[in-house]
Amino acid sequence: MTKAFEEGRKADGPASMQDVADRAGVAIGTVSNVLNRPDLVSERTRHKVETAIAALGFVRNSSARNLAAGSSDMVGLVVVDIGNSFFVDIARGAESASEQAGLKLLLANSDVDLRRQAGYLALFDEARAAGLLLAPLDAPLEAAYDVQDHGRPIVLVNAPGPDKRMCSVTVDDELGAQIATEHLIEQGCHSLAFLAGPLEFRAVRHRLAGAQKAANQASVPLTVVEADSLKAPSGRAAAHELLTAPAVVDGIVCCSDPQAAGVIRAAVDLDISVPGELAVIGYDDNHFAADSVIPVSTIGGAGSRMGELAVQLLLEEITDPVGHQHRTVIVEPRLIARRSTRRR
Amino acid sequence: MTKAFEEGRKADGPASMQDVADRAGVAIGTVSNVLNRPDLVSERTRHKVETAIAALGFVRNSSARNLAAGSSDMVGLVVVDIGNSFFVDIARGAESASEQAGLKLLLANSDVDLRRQAGYLALFDEARAAGLLLAPLDAPLEAAYDVQDHGRPIVLVNAPGPDKRMCSVTVDDELGAQIATEHLIEQGCHSLAFLAGPLEFRAVRHRLAGAQKAANQASVPLTVVEADSLKAPSGRAAAHELLTAPAVVDGIVCCSDPQAAGVIRAAVDLDISVPGELAVIGYDDNHFAADSVIPVSTIGGAGSRMGELAVQLLLEEITDPVGHQHRTVIVEPRLIARRSTRRR
DNA sequence: CTGTTAGCGCATTCAA
């Protein structure tokens, strides 16, 4: 004699609201009420129902719930690279803002794969998520527009630029690089290099522009080197070349923290002291930057703020879908000065 | 005149299968068939339906789908700390295995908060996920048992130990620390220290045991120090104390990579050369470990493997819920030797 | 306050 049989309900599958209602001796609507509007239910019935729920191990079926209610409290965040702590910061910011707003945040990692990105967007679209957040690849946003066309709110986080069709939050990359460059100049550098990543990345181009602006304003020479990637080995290779060239450089602005780590390693290999002979600054404040042997100065502080703002924009659109006007919020990053640039 | 009006359907909300059927001039069942069993539908009708789907921008409603079908292809992974690249590795492994199995993997970050962990488990439970993966807090697993009791498959990843009630995959922490310690001894260290994290963590205790085992076998003295945390500042502080004490230590086994980074920093501060005078090994192969100025040797390789295996176990249970026998798979980590321990 | 009921959008019989 199975437990389910004793309880007089079908054996397989989880208990339903109807099972709960039967066991509590009330109608199904009442069960729904104690779950969703407990104030409408008398103390006594509520207790009966709660007892039945506990006894049966009843768990709401959110599919049925969403279907009937026509809405959901889930928001999806699709991220390019969960291995990059910058995006983890975004996720954290989004998570805490969502929690505060009573929304459930689910993550999906596209892992720099456009097809996966599209797949996860479609997943959340099919699940009728309340809204979507997308930290996109630097690639066409067709899939995001599709979601948008289906009437689902979506906001871009760390977007490559403003977008007329949807809300987005961006960080001012030009400003960031400018701040970084000015910082090196203030620290007494006289001959700078900008270690770019691949120029096909919009962010890289903006940062380059910012660095050039700052260098021009201060009339400090700026050598530009384009590395193959934003990773450490590329930074190391590029720096090795730069530092063994005849022209002397006493400060390098990098496009990423791993690059900066690579640069510092190259410097150490060549017996060039950091920050004494060479100041190095990274970008994005990845988690490891603070813990290095030579803590790496960097530009950061934008990640979690962007996540929060993105949720805020999303909420606005969810709350007022018709009156809503798309807009772009630009976050200003800040300097995080650590030892790798401390020259005075 | 709105687009919806022209199309002769209600304005708000996404198109439904009924809308598609109407526009294509077929019955709703046929639309369902072209979506789920296209081989049962004639070329011509299928084309009509597909045209209507495209024209309407129709997107399946997975809530309705799951409700009607009574199953879902989503699996949820709840992770303690998405900021730790070890768990990112697990997520990556789980993701690729899921993709291969035709399952959709969604992530949730409990952020070392038991309440959040329970919340996300409940979320996936309510969504009737096909199964759950949990990289748990080192804390009671009540919420996981609940899920289990509701008949939903769940497997523990990086579990604190074997569990009779559910499948789990663990890494052999004792072995890992043993390997690490043996490595230092092979490299010629004569006096070791084990930098433990808080001993309330099971993993820390196991690692301690492994280190002691290796040290005993080789008759090498092992000083044990308990740091406040697994983070860099704790490692730095503990190492500073250790390295300024009268007793000489020429090798330190750490419980984490950040700790190792802290140790190396302390050594550099004290003008002790690494690896020359002091060999240091970390644990978990966090992403940054390879890129440091002094690349950090470590114990790793288990993360993505654990993720894959966990999905595999989950699949077994999903496929055969009744015949399934819970089991624990133990993954063996491996040494990743880098410069911080290269003494010969 | 509680019970009844009509869908929500879809998968899936069963007939035709």
Added chain:
DNA sequence: TTGAATGCGCTAACAG
């Protein structure tokens, strides 16, 4: 091969 009908579990509106 296609169409009509039933129900998945729940919410919300309404009647009592």
